[in-house]
Amino acid sequence: MKKIKYGLSVLGLAVGMATGGVSMSVTAAKPTLSEEDFKKAELHYFQRCAGCHGVTRKGATGKNLEPENMLKKGQKRLEKIISLGTEGGMNNFDDLLSKKEIANLATFIQMEPPVPPEMTLSQMREHTKEYVAPKDYPTKPKHNRNWQNFFVVIERDAGKAAIVDGDTKEIIAHINTGYAVHVIKGTEHHKKDHVDDVGRFWYTIGRDGKVNKIDLWQTPDKMLVAETKMAYDARDIAVSGDGKYVIAGGYWPSHFVIMDAVTLNPLKVVSTRGYNTKGDYVNEARVAAIYTTPNESTFMVAVKELGQMWQVDYTDIDNLRIDHIDSSEFLHDGFFDPSGRYFQIAANASNKMVVVDTKTRKLESMIDVDSLPHPGPGANWIDEECGPVGGTTHLGTGLVSVWGNDPIGHPDKAWKLCYEVETDGPGAFIRTHETSQYVWADQLKHPEPEIQQSVQVFDKKTHEIVKTIRVTEEPGKAALHMEFNDDGSEVWVSVWNRKDAKNPSGEIVVYDAKTLKEKHRIKGLTTPTGKFNVYNRIHHKT
Amino acid sequence: MKKIKYGLSVLGLAVGMATGGVSMSVTAAKPTLSEEDFKKAELHYFQRCAGCHGVTRKGATGKNLEPENMLKKGQKRLEKIISLGTEGGMNNFDDLLSKKEIANLATFIQMEPPVPPEMTLSQMREHTKEYVAPKDYPTKPKHNRNWQNFFVVIERDAGKAAIVDGDTKEIIAHINTGYAVHVIKGTEHHKKDHVDDVGRFWYTIGRDGKVNKIDLWQTPDKMLVAETKMAYDARDIAVSGDGKYVIAGGYWPSHFVIMDAVTLNPLKVVSTRGYNTKGDYVNEARVAAIYTTPNESTFMVAVKELGQMWQVDYTDIDNLRIDHIDSSEFLHDGFFDPSGRYFQIAANASNKMVVVDTKTRKLESMIDVDSLPHPGPGANWIDEECGPVGGTTHLGTGLVSVWGNDPIGHPDKAWKLCYEVETDGPGAFIRTHETSQYVWADQLKHPEPEIQQSVQVFDKKTHEIVKTIRVTEEPGKAALHMEFNDDGSEVWVSVWNRKDAKNPSGEIVVYDAKTLKEKHRIKGLTTPTGKFNVYNRIHHKT
Incomplete structure (x- = not known):
């Protein structure tokens, strides 16, 4: 099997080869669409393209798609790229969009991008809804299930989150959330005064900026307790260690919003537009990831295009302290080391893992890894030689990179590559x-x-691949994202129904974590994506 | 004499009255200008209007001047307003601009504002110039003058700074600076390791964003030692307490820039665009004032339209800590209390004095004063009843407001009005x-x-006005801005030659601080404005 290894810089070349290098005259008549087709293409662009290429099409993980560049490629070539994708990381869309939709999208990106609107704090507040009044929240669970072994599962293309009982494998609820929820975070309550209900509340953030609050103590029909909207395009959310605040990050407008964790009422909005590490102004400086720091009263806000981690102190939001930690552009997804002090985050198109010391609020290190690191929820474990290590997969190559992450116990191994697994x-x-x-x-x-x-x-001991597990063989399906259950005895893997994304034909396959044998298939899910086991996520059992 | 007292909120009404309420049809043909006239009007707008109304004309201290509003007023009415000014604070321009220039300006503001360009760190660096190499800086003064009693004087409309010998009253140099320098700041060196040269270096910031470094130990022809440019429109500058950094604030682009204090090379740029205290996004969020804090390693950056004081820690500019202190919109000019802990700044169109505690980096208090407070360099003194007090003049009314500013020694008087002087x-x-x-x-x-x-x-004892001093009687001249000499025995007052602003027909009148009698007139200055006595400014002898 030929190994794939393209960085973003060669995407242009790869595209040229894939499409046979078709070129069109730049002086052709200006591309146009009817108002109706323009609106549809704008929606498709937002749903399928903006994530990598940006709402204003300036490019980020994906290439710049402004008219100047797109007109040079021309209609036919753009249609082919959208239909077939590129080997460098862009998906094919011929299974999701019709030929006409692809043609209109190709035309749309040759036209001037529509100016995206701003969103004020007042506008956000108009979206705040209470489904269950806080005074009516139950004081103990209204069911006898083992809710600490629940899995909250993103059903991406359904705009829902499924609640799955980890003990019985039953899907007990499909909760309406925003479009294509990217991340779900639970209450951690670092201060142990409410230790009983740690992990009870979960917060979802949709691609459309919709925020939902889920109460796992409720009966399934009442689990959705509150809602708001904090952006037109968003990716991540976190809950403060004291349980008081929820914070969510916007792709557009580029900002983060601090909300009341009880009511979801937006309290404070802070713009992230600014200058990148080279000193160039970036109007679309998107918040890619937000985490609550286990040991400090702060949030980590990854401002993707600025190449800055913003450590936001939530102890006094009217006198908001932010430490702007310079690192490297295209910050995307990260995870803490086991001590909770160091935050390890991928700067994907910079091919680096960035490490922040949340205690000193400074950059700790940057590790050169391979093409487009993407750890997702990440993994930490103990290596016999290097001691505590962290690892990441890569979007651009089949490689797991593993580095030491214990600067106190193993200073000579810290933030250096320990080994790689192909x-x-x-x-x-x-x-x-x-x-x-x-x-x-x-x-x-x-x-x-x-x-x-x-x-x-x-x-972990031999560093050798011991098993390749074919999770599904059905055409149009893909395997992704693993999550352990509460005691680590099971591994749950998602199966995306890409070609049938509107229907609940996706599934989760459960494996025995020791024997690696299939135990169970949980059916009836629509494009199941991220899965969040309550116990593991709250206690950072990675 | 009828007292004048208009807040900004009634400016619209005042204008209506002053111009007889002329109105024109909104459906008239769109106003246009030739390219040449447009360029000239754009320059005049920048030089004379942008300060109050904003480069993008969204309004700030002055009204919103976007085409939607201006088209309603129409050409004739706008010409009258520009010619005659308004009683609410807008100056008349019929003495500075020709009839044709005023007509073109009136047309210009009915047209779409040109999109102002960004400025990258690399572009700034291209402007950095070395006139004297740091290795050639003298190790002791190259003259025998008492340089600690020098006055650095802004010659606003000449784009120069004059150096005046406070002992001999001689003008010893006119140094080329940026256009309409607003503020000049000297090195303070809070760490006393270079105590000998405290106050030796002065930094000017032009309205055009040009930064100049002046060395008072040099011979007059070599006093200008370095230069750069950090914005297209700027207002304030400060030097870090350790003497390492210079920071300047931009109106457009809305950002601040940290420079090497030796070479003026720009090191770091931080955008100030963001959300105001109401949660509305402001693209033109201008830095109105910047000060170095006497007791902390921080700068105070007043972000006018956000209503936020940003306390910027300069101990590690790669991991830049900023505390964003919410207060009130239209922050403009301020000064420290005598202890150096509290920063008192006018939020002019909010009719408030805002007080920040630079030790806790939090809002300390907000004091309601009268219409458009504007302290300029400010004044602190001791009152028999209230103890230590600070005071401000107002742009909107003939009133000095005086408040207690010693929360430790006089907690019951602190941040409350003590008395007012009409x-x-x-x-x-x-x-x-x-x-x-x-x-x-x-x-x-x-x-x-x-x-x-x-x-x-x-x-200070009786709170009564003891003398009204007619500084000049010449037509077209105005008296403004007082500064004491090193030992407090003299008061220097500027005389602006408004009607003859291009020529050195302005002057400084020197008074005996005790007898209040005129001692001397220093002639040959062009629109002398702010004056900075080296000793007083460095030691905060206000």
């Missing part, structure tokens, strides 16, 4: 558990169905 | 000295020449 294909997610001898990596980004549908498992 | 007219500057029994206030904003040309002096 996998069959580029992937988006890595995962392990403290009780497991294995590390799991998916291969979502490989174009071959056989590889895209398989995850690989390697041994 | 003056004959609204003014821009107040000043005193610890050795003086008097407080001086100008009346620059009164339309009557007799008042505009007079400053008033009141007694």
Whole structure:
């Protein structure tokens, strides 16, 4: 199997080859669309393209798609790229969009991007809804299920979150959320005064900026307790350690919003537009990731295009302290080390892992890894030689990179590559558990169905792949994202129904974490994506 | 004499009355200008209007001047307003601009504002110039003058700074600076390791964003040692307490820039665009004032339209800590209390004095004062009843407001109005000295020449005005801005030659601080404005 390894810089070349280098005259008549087609194409662009290329099309993880560049490519070539994708990381869309929709999208990106609107705090507040009044919140669970082993599962293309009972494997609710929820975070309550209900409340953020609050103590019909909207395009959310605040980050407008964790009422909005590490102004400086720091009263806000981590202190939001930590552009997704002091985040198109010391609020280190690192929820474990380590998959190559992450106990190994494991294909997610001898990596980004549908498992001791698991063989399906259950005895893997994304034909396959054998298939899910086990996420059992 | 007292909220009404309420049809043909006239009007707008109304014309201290509003007023009415000004604070321009220039300006503001360009860090660096190499800086003064009693004087319309010998009253240099320098700041060196040269270097910031470094130890022909440019429109500058950094604030682009204090090379740029205290996004969020904090390693950056003081920690500019202190919109000019802990700044169109505690980096208090407070360099003194107090003049009314500013020694008086002194007219500057029994206030904003040309002096003990000093009687001249000499024995007052602003027909009048009698007239200055006595400014002897 030929290994795939393209960085973003060669995408242009790869595209040229894939499409046979068709070129059109730049002096052709200006592309136009009817108002109706323009609106539809704008929606499709927002749903399928803006994530990588930006609402204003300036490019980020994906290429710049402004008219000047697109007119040079021309209608036919753009249609081919959108239909077939590129080997460098862009998906094919011929299974999701019709030929006419693709043609209109190709025309749309040759036209001037519509100016996206701003969103004021007052506008956000108009979206705040209470489904269950806080005074009516139950004081103990209204069911006898083991809610700490619940999995909250993103059903991406349904705009829902499923609640799955980890003990019985039953889907007990499909809760309406925003479009294509990217991340879900639970209450952590670092201060132990409400320790009983730690992990009870979960917050979802939709691609459309919609925020929902879920109460796992409720009966399924009442689990959705509150809602608001904080942006037109958003990606991540977090809950403060004291349980008082929820913070969500916008792609557009580029800002973060601090909300009351009880009511979801937006309290404070802070713009992230600014200058990148080179000193160039970036109007679309998107918040890619937000986390609450386990040991400090702060949030980590990753401002993607600025190459800055903003450590936001929530102890006094009227006198808001922010430490702007310069690192590297295209910050995307990250995870803490086991001590909770160091935050490890991918600067994807810079091919680096960035490490921030949340205690000193300064940059700790930058580790050169391979093409487009993407750890997803990440993985930490103990290596015999290097001591505590962290690892990441890469979107651009089939490789797991592993580095030392214990600067106090193993200073000579810290923030240096310990070893690498070659996998069959580029992937988006890595995962392990403290009780497991294995590390799991998916291969979502490989174009071959056989590889895209398989995850690989390697041994923490030998560093060798011990098993390649074909999770599904159904055409149009892909395997992705692993999550352990509460005691680490099971690994849950998602199966995306890409070609049938509107229907609940996706599933989760449950494996025995020791024998690596299939135990169960949970059916009836629509494009199940991220899965969040209550106990593991709250206690950072990675 | 009828007292003038208009807040910004009634400016619309005042304008309507002054111009007889002329109105034109909105459906008239769109106003246009030739490219040449447009360019000229754009320059005039930038030089004369943008300061109050904003480069993008969204309004700030002045009204919103976007085409939607301007088209309703129409050509004739706009010409009248520009020619005659308004009683609410807008100057008349018929003495500065020709009829044709005024007509073109009236047309210009009915047209879409040109989109102002961004400025990158690399572009700024291209402007950095070295006139004297740091290795060639003298190790002791190259003249025998008492440089600690020098006055650095802004010659506004000449784009120069004059160096005046406070002992001999000689003008020893006119140094080329940016256009209409607003503020000049000297090195303070809070760390006393270079105590000998404290106050030696001075930094100017032009309205055009040009930054110049002046070395008072040099011979006059070599005093200008370095230069750069950090914005297209700027207002304030400061030097870090350790002497390492210079920071300047931009009106457009709305940002601040940290430079190497030796070479002026721009090191770091931070955008100030963001959300105001109401949660509305402001693209033109201008830096109105910047100060170095006497007791902390921080700068105070006043972001006018956001209503936020940003306390910027300069100990590690790669991990830049900023505390965003919410207060009130239209922050403009401020000064420290005598302890150096509290920063007192006018939020002018909010009619408030805002107080920040630079030790806790939090809002300390907001004091309701009168219409458009404007302290300029400010004044602190001791009151028999209230203890330590601070005071401000107002642009909107003839009133000096005085408040307690010693929360530790006089907690019951702190941040409350102690008393008010009525003056004959609204003014821009107040000043005193610890050795003086008097407080001086100008009346620059009164339309009557007799008042505009007079400053008033009141007694710290009786709170009564003891003398009204007619500084000049020449037509087209105005009196403004007081500064004491090193030992407090003299008060220097500027005389603006408004009608002859291109020529050196302005002057400084020197008064005996005790007898209040005229001692000397220093002639040959072009629109002398702010004056900075080296010793007083460095030691905060206000």
